[in-house]
Structure formats: C-alpha cells, structure tokens
Amino acid sequence: MADTAMQIGELSRRTGCNIETIRYYERIGLMPAPPRRGRYRSYGAADVGRLGFVRRARELGFTLDEVRALLGLAAGGEASCAEVRVLAAAHLGDVRARIADLRRMERVLADSVRACDAGQDPGCPLIDALYAEPRLPQTAR
Known part of the structure; x- marks a missing residue:
C-alpha cells in the first residue's frame, strides 16, 4: 500500500467527493477509518473503489442506510x-x-x-x- 498511499485531498480529487463528506462517511461507518501517517489519513486503491461505489449509489438516490446495506451485500x-x-x-x-x-x-x-x-x-x-x-x-x- 505504500506505493498507492494518498492523503484525503487526493482521494477527494480522484473520486469527486468533498473532503468533509469523506470525513462524514468515516464517522458514520460507510468508509473505514484509514491508517494514519503521522497526523494525515492514508488511503489506498480500495478506498478509491469503495468511495466511488458510495458516491454512485448516492447519485442514484439510495439513502445512507441503503448504501450501507448494499456495501454489506457487495461483500x-x-x-x-x-x-x-x-x-x-x-x-x-x-x-x-x-x-x-x-x-x-x-x-x-x-x-x-x-x-x-x-x-x-x-x-x-x-x-x-x-x-x-x-x-x-x-x-x-
């Protein structure tokens, strides 16, 4: 993961998701809490994929609870x-x-x-x- 590690700003740019929204999704458990490098969150390719999934589901109008259920079913x-x-x-x-x-x-x-x-x-x-x-x-x- 060291070669794909990125900070929250890069995750935001790659997914088109607002930084505060990413933090909110972490607080409510839609996104896992990322490991930290010092005081910075460190994200990888799996986080890009999961956040993209969440974002597309939200764009289709699924509620946060429905997205949570879909994530569980996807696994x-x-x-x-x-x-x-x-x-x-x-x-x-x-x-x-x-x-x-x-x-x-x-x-x-x-x-x-x-x-x-x-x-x-x-x-x-x-x-x-x-x-x-x-x-x-x-x-x-």
Missing part, C-alpha cells in the same frame, strides 16, 4: 444478488413515486403560470393554488 458475492434486487426494486418504486409527484407539481405550476399569463383572476393563481385544499390521490379500485 457477500453471488448469493446476495437476490437481496440486492429486492433493495433495488423498492428503491425503483420510490423513484417512480417521486417522478409522479414531480409530474403533479409540474401540472399545478404550469396551470398557475397559464392563469397568471391570462390575467383573468383578480388575485394570484399560484398563491390561490397554494392555499387550496390538497387533492388526495385516488386509490386504485
């Missing part, structure tokens, strides 16, 4: 593929729900902007929409 080999699929399927459901929410928000905002452009309402359509009672989603029958 399990092929037997864990079914468990990863379950976690990914649940996450996909969450992503689809957020997309549906964003589409609803887009419709409300687009309607409000059109109403503002029309200028027919005495008040502000967006303010009125925000004060309106929320419409509850219809349940499937």
Whole structure:
C-alpha cells in the first residue's frame, strides 16, 4: 500500500467527493477509518473503489442506510444478488413515486403560470393554488 498511499485531498480529487463528506462517511461507518501517517489519513486503491461505489449509489438516490446495506451485500458475492434486487426494486418504486409527484407539481405550476399569463383572476393563481385544499390521490379500485 505504500506505493498507492494518498492523503484525503487526493482521494477527494480522484473520486469527486468533498473532503468533509469523506470525513462524514468515516464517522458514520460507510468508509473505514484509514491508517494514519503521522497526523494525515492514508488511503489506498480500495478506498478509491469503495468511495466511488458510495458516491454512485448516492447519485442514484439510495439513502445512507441503503448504501450501507448494499456495501454489506457487495461483500457477500453471488448469493446476495437476490437481496440486492429486492433493495433495488423498492428503491425503483420510490423513484417512480417521486417522478409522479414531480409530474403533479409540474401540472399545478404550469396551470398557475397559464392563469397568471391570462390575467383573468383578480388575485394570484399560484398563491390561490397554494392555499387550496390538497387533492388526495385516488386509490386504485
């Protein structure tokens, strides 16, 4: 590891992850505490790989707990593929729900902007929409 040892700044540059985020991941156990050379943390290639994994999982919207579970499953080999699929399927459901929410928000905002452009309402359509009672989603029958 001596030839691949790097300090936290280099790890940050290689992974695109903020230094404070790296320290945070160490505090919460997503990244192992690195050995130190004097007062400096010393990282290696395995740390670059693990941090890259964490960063990509976060970019896909996985929560920190989900990332922790994925890291644990990644260490399990092929037997864990079914468990990863379950976690990914649940996450996909969450992503689809957020997309549906964003589409609803887009419709409300687009309607409000059109109403503002029309200028027919005495008040502000967006303010009125925000004060309106929320419409509850219809349940499937």
